[in-house]
Amino acid sequence: MPKVKIPRKSTSVDMTAMCDVAFLLLNFFMLTSNFTVKEAVLVSTPSSISEIKIPEVSIMTIIIDKDGKVFFGIDGAKRTELLKTVGESYQMAFNDKELRTYSLINSSGVPIEMMKQYLELPMEERDKKENALGIPADSVDNQLKVWIKSARKVDIKAKIAIKADQNATYAVIKNVMKTLQDLDENKYNLITSLEKPAEIVIP
Numbered sequence: 001m002p003k004v005k006i007p008r009k010s011t012s013v014d015m016t017a018m019c020d021v022a023f024l025l026l027n028f029f030m031l032t033s034n035f036t037v038k039e040a041v042l043v044s045t046p047s048s049i050s051e052i053k054i055p056e057v058s059i060m061t062i063i064i065d066k067d068g069k070v071f072f073g074i075d076g077a078k079r080t081e082l083l084k085t086v087g088e089s090y091q092m093a094f095n096d097k098e099l100r101t102y103s104l105i106n107s108s109g110v111p112i113e114m115m116k117q118y119l120e121l122p123m124e125e126r127d128k129k130e131n132a133l134g135i136p137a138d139s140v141d142n143q144l145k146v147w148i149k150s151a152r153k154v155d156i157k158a159k160i161a162i163k164a165d166q167n168a169t170y171a172v173i174k175n176v177m178k179t180l181q182d183l184d185e186n187k188y189n190l191i192t193s194l195e196k197p198a199e200i201v202i203p
Helices: 016-032 076-089 096-103 112-120 143-154 170-182
Strands: 059-064 070-074 159-164
Touching: 059 143, 059 170, 070 076, 070 143, 076 096, 076 112, 076 143, 096 112, 143 170, 159 170
Parallel strands: 059 159
Antiparallel strands: 059 070
C-alpha cells in the first residue's frame, strides 16, 4: 500500500507586524522617559510621606553631602548668566569656553577662586571626589550667599530646594537655612525619598 504524502508547509512567519509594534514601543518609552540628572555628589536623602513634586525647571538646588560639603546648581537655561553674575561679584571674568562648560554642569561645589581650574578639567576629572571641595558657606567666607543672591537676580521666580544627605550634621543644614534667611529667602523645599505611609490597623 503506497504511503500518503503529507504536503509540506512553509515555516516562515511574517515579522512585519511584530517589528512595527517593537518600534512603536521604543518610540513611546523614549518620549515618555525622564532621564536621570547627573549631580555633583550622590546623596542619600531621608524619607518622608510627602508627595509634593519639585518642578523640573526654574529651580535652584542646594545639595549637602554626608561630609557637610555644599553644592549649588540651577537648571540649564540660566547657568551661563549665573556664572557671569557671580564672577562680577568677585571681579572675575570667564571666557566663552568656560561659560559653555559651566552651562553643561548641573551642580558644582568649588570655591570661586578655583572655578577656572575646575572648568579646565576633563569631565571625568571633575567627577572625582577630590575635586568636590564644596562651596564655602561659613560665617568667615560665605560664598553660598553670593551664589544664591546671583541666582535670584538671574531667575526671580526660581524655587529653592535643599537636598541634604540623611547623615549630614544638623549644624551644616542650620547654617544653610540661616544663609537663606539672611537673604529673606524663607520659602524652600526639602527633597526627600518617598516613604510608604504606615498602615492603620483597626481592631
